[in-house]
Amino acid sequence: MKWLLVLVPIAIALEHFAPGNDLLVFAVAAGGIVPLASIMAQATGSLATRLGPGLGGLLNATFGNAAELIIALAALRAGLHDMVKASLAGTIIGNILFVLGVAMVLGGTRHGDQSYDARAARTQATMLTLAVTALIIPAAYLAIVPQAQVQMTSMSALIAGIMLAVYVANVAFTLVRSRADAAAAAGQPGHGDLHHGPHWTPGKAMAVLCAVTVGIIWLSEILVGTVEAASEAMGFSDAFTGVFVLAVIGGAAEQATAIVAARHNRMDLSMSITLGASVQLALLVAPLLVLLSFFVGPHPMGLVFGPGLVLTILFAVIIAGQVASDGRADWLRGVQLLAVYLILATVFFFVPDAAG
Template sequence: MHNFEERGAAAPPRSAIGAAIAEFRRTPLLALIVFVPVVILLERVSPEAHTLLFLLSVVAIVPLAALLSRATEAVAAKTGDAVGGLLNATLGNLTELVISLAALQAGQYLLVKASIAGAIVTNTLFMLGGAFLVGGLKHHLQEFNRVNARFQASLLFLATIAILVPSLISEVDRAPAAAFSQQLSLGLAILLIIVYALGMLFSLRTHRELFASSGHAEEEEKPWPLPVGTVVLIVVTLLVAMVSEIFVGSVQVAAQHLGMTPAFVGFIVVALVGGAAEMTSAFSAARANRLDLSVSIALGSAAQIALFVAPVLVLVSYFVGPAPMSLQFWPGAVAMMLVATMAATLLSNGGRAAWYAGVMALAVYAIFGLTLFLLPPGAPS
């Protein structure tokens, strides 16, 4: 009793401060949080400084994404596998979702579609390839659960086919009107969400034993208490919304000044910034010889975007956008997503990885990035 009272009286302040310090040491990216108030104040004082606002908002989103990731873990850890899986599907890519919603409301559909395609390609090539490289440089050969990897790659392939169909129809037959593309995209969005929900049921309930080894991330670090995670989740989501609005409002002018197009910004910049926290976790896990967790993060996040985030954006566009958004992407984006999915399937087929596999995946990603920067695609119809 005495020990309990003694700890209860002295522990909370010290515990809170110590936890904050430990969190900053564990995630150095959180030091960039100082740029959040800076970019918000700058937008109030000098709204015409588009290039500076763009650069600062990019930097400010990185620590917010890291905090969102930790808060999501804290909330999901207290709800059980089924609800936790749903929360991860909803909140795991919340940064990309909020940025896309801001762009959607502004009618920048090319930026939205580029960010969707870029997030899928970045997770399957850059994040997965980087994990293979970082882990392989320290460990000669690493193993992971190939059942889980194949499952996520199959979901990605299904989503890519759903995106490929509207694009192919628009190229093969010019007769269908825009209304047809919107109706088809709406039906496909609902179908993809149903498939993803059934996929969670399959992996979390009926056949959960097949995915048992796909990473227990909380073994080395305890999740935050539920009240802390909930408060952080709400506050950081509001901050992400504010910074995303600044980002979207400055991206067009800033991209022109920096020699970039909205397609390149969405495909490369938004994807890398939005996934910074997940990349840090994936790379750290690979260095700790937990490549199974890295693969689960990379491919699982890509599957969430393809089967959950993209369809949700299509549905939400009927309410917040100037017009409904379709799943019709420009041919180059479809080709890149298809190649990335095939590469992920080939890389994860054996259940083993070495550093050179990461080099090959990163090389493919570099080819895509260089192509978009030097020869950006035209806006899809």
């Protein structure tokens, strides 16, 4: 896959020398993100071997969501609030349904039944339920009291602050538990031999992660500049593009790592990445964007998601809670998750205003 790295400078060159060919620039930039995501998967896997699946998953989610945050900030500057919300919702449901589904299918067909830490997965699923509650309540309140539109900005800011505080508590809990799990596993035979790939030193792995993240951020900026024209050229609605195109591209880094981890029988790391990235998007990125919108863009962005987006996130979180209940994964569960994702994609494709 390394030969695809040639697409990175090509995308940068096309942005400057072929500004009118938006679909070509969009496609090349999206392709350039793929090898960068693969390198990020290798670096994160090397770090996860030393730090444990919990902390490794948190680290990967942080670096992986950097592209999503940059895409969203660029859209905020342009006042594309609906596109921001659609992309956030799409990445959350994509991680839970598509990425985890593919990981379970590939891991299950290769290793049969796979196990993971059900306690950690249930904790993440509970955090997602809390996040969905924070998204549903403002939308429900506005539906019941339409005249409360003026208060939505202040309400969104306060709820965003609460969500950020909960995320900080989640990170602290994860760090403490990761140290305890690492200490308990240190004496077990074979500990540290689960990583299939380059065994880099922590310093080298972090340097690679930082460099690759810069590349992904750069290409993400190019994507934002061409996404509307490319979407129109492909015949996609804005809702479908935000939920199922930008979301997949923005989350490519953690998606690649989660799938590779499952193929190497690291379902614990795969679950930590997919659920952890969704938690970070819902409890960190989304409220952070709400607060930043007071300073970026033409007007503040509320925390009120459209009913279609709220329902899709709710369905995905309910299924995630069921999957995370017993600490076991197999290929049939992966097929079930993918089926729900394809059903949602079909609906969004044929209903242009689904994001509203």
